[in-house]
Every structure is written in C-alpha cells, then in structure tokens.
Amino acid sequence: MVQGAAPxxxxxxxxxxxxxxxxxxxxxxRRALARLxxxxxxxxxxxEAAMRRLYPMAGRAHLVGITGPPGSGKxxxxxxxxxxxxxxxRPVAVVxxxxxxxxxxGALLGDRVRMQAYAADDGVFIRSxxxxxxxxxxxxxxxxxxxxxDAAGFDLILLETVGTGQSExxxxxxxxxxxxLEAPEMGDEVxxxxxxxxxxxxxxxxxxxxxxxxxxxxxxxxxxLVATAVRDADPSRPRPKRPExxxxxxxxxxxxxxxxAALDRHRAAGREGVSAAARLARAEAQVWAxxxxxxxxxxxxxxxxxxxxxxxxxxxxxxxxxxxxADVLLAGLADPDPx
Amino acid sequence: xxxxxxxxxIAKPGLDGHDRxxxxxxxxxxxxxxxxxxxxxxxxxxxxxxxxxxxxxxxVGLSILSGAHMTLVPRVTKLLRERxxxxxxxxxxxIIPDVDAPALREAGVAEIFGPGTxxxxxxxxxxxxxxxxx
Numbered sequence: 001m002v003q004g005a006a007p008x009x010x011x012x013x014x015x016x017x018x019x020x021x022x023x024x025x026x027x028x029x030r031r032a033l034a035r036l037x038x039x040x041x042x043x044x045x046x047x048e049a050a051m052r053r054l055y056p057m058a059g060r061a062h063l064v065g066i067t068g069p070p071g072s073g074k075x076x077x078x079x080x081x082x083x084x085x086x087x088x089x090r091p092v093a094v095v096x097x098x099x100x101x102x103x104x105x106g107a108l109l110g111d112r113v114r115m116q117a118y119a120a121d122d123g124v125f126i127r128s129x130x131x132x133x134x135x136x137x138x139x140x141x142x143x144x145x146x147x148x149x150d151a152a153g154f155d156l157i158l159l160e161t162v163g164t165g166q167s168e169x170x171x172x173x174x175x176x177x178x179x180x181l182e183a184p185e186m187g188d189e190v191x192x193x194x195x196x197x198x199x200x201x202x203x204x205x206x207x208x209x210x211x212x213x214x215x216x217x218x219x220x221x222x223x224x225l226v227a228t229a230v231r232d233a234d235p236s237r238p239r240p241k242r243p244e245x246x247x248x249x250x251x252x253x254x255x256x257x258x259x260x261a262a263l264d265r266h267r268a269a270g271r272e273g274v275s276a277a278a279r280l281a282r283a284e285a286q287v288w289a290x291x292x293x294x295x296x297x298x299x300x301x302x303x304x305x306x307x308x309x310x311x312x313x314x315x316x317x318x319x320x321x322x323x324x325x326a327d328v329l330l331a332g333l334a335d336p337d338p339x
Numbered sequence: 340x341x342x343x344x345x346x347x348x349i350a351k352p353g354l355d356g357h358d359r360x361x362x363x364x365x366x367x368x369x370x371x372x373x374x375x376x377x378x379x380x381x382x383x384x385x386x387x388x389x390x391x392x393x394x395x396x397x398x399v400g401l402s403i404l405s406g407a408h409m410t411l412v413p414r415v416t417k418l419l420r421e422r423x424x425x426x427x428x429x430x431x432x433x434i435i436p437d438v439d440a441p442a443l444r445e446a447g448v449a450e451i452f453g454p455g456t457x458x459x460x461x462x463x464x465x466x467x468x469x470x471x472x473x
Contacts, residue, residue, distance in 0.1 A: 030392060031392055031423050037395065100374075101372075105372045106368065106369035107344070109377065110377050113378055119386035120389075127393055127394060
C-alpha cells in the first residue's frame with residue numbers, strides 16, 4: 001500500500017490487487033490463493049474487494065466442520081480423510097484453527113504436523129489459522145476463508161476447530177455438516193444428554209476405536225442421542241438432530257471410508273433439504289461478525305476514540321452502568337457530533 | 340497492517356530426530372506474539388516449501404543438527420524462489436560451522452542462530468527484518 005496516498009487511490013490499488021489475486025487463485029495459482037487468505041485473516045481492503053468478486057462464485061463446496069476436545073484426534077482424522085478423499089481424486093482444502101494466546105496474541109499452529117504427506121499433491125491445500133481472540137472454536141474469518149477456498153474450486157472443505165469443550169457450537173453455523181469427535185471413556189450417559197456441542201452434531205465419531213471402551217462409548221452415545229422423542233413432536237418447535245454414531249481409528253484409517261460415505265450421504269440429503277433457516281443462520285452469523293467488527297472499529301476511530309475511552313472509564317469506576325454506556329456509545333455513532 | 344502478528348514456519352528438514360530446540364523456539368516465539376506454524380520432524384524441502392506457500396508465512400526458520408545443512412538449506416531456498424517466495428525471510432538454527440556460513444548466506448539465508456542464541460534475539464531479528472507486506 002502506498003504511504004500517504006489519497007484514500008481513493010488506496011482503494012483503487014486494493015481493488016486492482018484483489019482482482020489480480022482473485023483471477024489467479026481461480027485459475028489455480030496457489031500462491032495467490034494463500035495471499036488472499038492472508039488478506040482475509042488480516043481483514044484488509046484487498047480482502048473486502050476480493051470477496052465482492054469471489055462470494056458469488058462460492059456456495060458449491062461441501063463445508064464439513066470437525067470439532068471435539070483437545071487430543072481427541074481431529075487433525076489425525078482430517079489427515080485420514082484427506083487420504084480417503086484423494087484416493088477418489090477429489091480436491092480437498094483444510095482450514096485448521098488453533099488458539100491464540102490471550103496474553104501475547106501469539107499462537108502455535110500445530111495441526112499440519114499430521115497432514116504433511118501431501119506436499120507434492122496440488123489437490124490438497126492446508127491452511128492454519130490462529131483464533132485471534134475469537135471464542136467460538138473458529139477464527140472470526142474462518143467462514144470467509146472457506147468461501148475463498150470454495151470459489152477457488154475446492155469441492156470439499158474441512159474446517160477443523162480448536163479443541164472444544166461443551167459449548168463451542170459456532171462451527172455448526174459455519175459448516176454444512178458438523179462432525180463431533182469423542183474419545184473413548186470421556187464421559188457417561190449424562191454427558192451425552194447435556195445440551196451443547198453434541199446437539200449440533202450431524203455425525204458423532206468415537207475416534208481411537210482401537211482403545212478399550214470405544215464400543216461401549218459409542219453404544220452409550222447411540223442410546224442417548226437417538227432417544228430423542230419424535231412422536232407427537234410439535235413441528236413448529238425446534239428439534240434436536242439425531243446424529244449417526246460412527247467409530248474410527250484415524251491413526252490407521254479404520255472406519256474412515258464409512259465416515260466419508262456418511263459425509264457424502266449427509267451432503268446429498270442436504271442438497272435436497274437444507275433448510276432456508278440454516279442458510280439464513282450462516283448468513284446472519286457472518287454478517288453479524290462483520291457488523292460487530294465495524295462497530296468496534298468506528299468506536300475507536302479518530303472521531304470517537306475519546307468518548308469511547310471516557311465511557312469505558314466511567315463504567316470501570318462504576319459511575320455508569322454497562323447498559324447505559326452502550327446506549328451512550330451507540331447514540332454517539334448515530335449523531336457524529338464531536339463533543 | 341502493522342499490528343498483525345508475524346507468521347513464522349519452524350521446520351526441521353532432514354533426518355535428525357531431535358526437535359526439542361525447535362519446539363522450545365516455536366513456543367518461545369509464540370510467547371513473543373508470533374503465529375508459529377510447526378510441522379514436525381523429518382520434513383523434505385518440498386514439504387517445507389509447500390507449507391510456507393500455503394501458510395503464506397513471513398519467515399521460514401530451519402532447524403538442523405545433522406550436518407546436512409549444505410545440502411538441505413539451498414534446496415529449500417531454491418524451491419522458495421521457484422515458487423515466487425523470494426521475499427520470505429529464511430533463517431537457520433542449529434549446529435552450523437562458521438566456515439559454512441558464507442555459502443548459506445549466498446544461498447539466501449538471512450541469519451544463522453547458533454547455540455546460546457536467546458529467543459529474544461531471534462524475535463528482535465525477525466521483527467526487524469521480515470518483509471513489509473500488503
């Protein structure tokens with residue numbers, strides 16, 4: 001970006017670079033694709049301009065979310081899925097998220113360790129992302145990154161979340177199909193009937209199937225998850241999903257062909273019956289994240305920084321309650337009259 | 340975009356099986372606020388170049404203890420150049436005899452970090468020398 005250039009010139013330069021990178025990425029240039037993903041992660045004007053071009057081309061890929069507790073085998077399962085998918089000759093992209101440090105902002109992105117066998121294969125593209133303070137299991141820009149990979153022609157996109165606990169359900173809004181991994185002996189039947197992560201699963205996978213207890217864990221999950229009442233259900237009320245429960249041993253590939261088949265079945269079923277509500281929910285999640293970002297940016301811009309800081313100080317010292325503070329800040333944006 | 344974290348690939352090319360140093364550095368750079376991609380042991384130059392490209396890193400840090408640096412490092416820098424990543428900062432850490440340093444610099448290595456280098460020294464060098472980006 002040119003220092004000191006007029007904003008209009010900067011914007012034109014961003015659009016020109018975005019067009020160049022987008023055309024190249026669509027034509028198969030992996031370096032251009034990687035640079036676009038960086039722009040998306042950093043929320044640059046280039047990313048915005050590129051999105052205008054790429055978003056209409058996206059929406060074709062199957063987005064599969066892979067989530068589960070730390071160490072349950074998400075990366076190993078993703079690697080096993082890559083092998084299976086490449087065996088069928090289909091291109092596949094991975095967005096693998098690891099947490100950013102809440103203290104330093106740094107991150108250790110270690111998911112590639114399990115996926116390095118595909119360096120020479122142009123049909124595989126793997127990108128690590130740091131969560132950068134976003135708390136839902138993905139980075140705030142993961143959905144946009146997936147849209148770029150989708151537009152670049154990847155037919156299957158695996159979104160691997162950070163290691164999750166019980167309630168990081170955001171991936172379900174980002175993905176067409178959500179796979180929740182469990183490790184054997186991680187909990188009893190009461191864990192399986194708690195609300196949260198397991199509820200958003202389209203497929204539940206008990207990984208490390210060669211470990212003792214895998215069969216029993218799967219049986220418990222099946223009993224509890226499938227026991228959802230459907231008879232006499234009021235169709236106007238939201239109903240939990242009834243996920244299939246599979247067993248895999250990702251390290252050996254056992255059960256992975258069945259998992260890919262289940263993913264493909266879910267995709268085919270979704271093609272016919274994906275509810276407009278689910279698509280709207282994804283659109284809302286994306287737009288809402290951007291609205292929030294832009295609000296925050298405006299509250300810290302030159303015109304508003306002073307009032308924002310003063311209002312936060314007033315809340316910190318308990319002179320103003322947080323609700324009133326939010327009203328003050330929103331009113332200030334609506335009426336951009338300097339103090 | 341000056342406030343974004345720098346992204347660093349820490350890679351171990353070749354066959355030596357000792358990655359404690361690479362892991363300590365990866366962890367240390369994380370604490371210095373870098374986003375560090377770690378790819379594990381026994382990486383080929385092709386694996387390293389592909390990871391650097393797909394991750395669009397600012398820095399590639401190679402850790403070598405086996406003595407094969409004169410073979411492996413120039414292959415990594417050559418692949419990076421071939422794939423249009425000649426602006427990526429390449430550094431090498433490990434056991435590198437002083438006599439090999441000029442040839443490695445000639446091959447495109449920006450700095451060589453020997454035993455006793457502190458993580459703060461590495462972090463300072465990377466911040467000062469990583470390319471400015473769009």
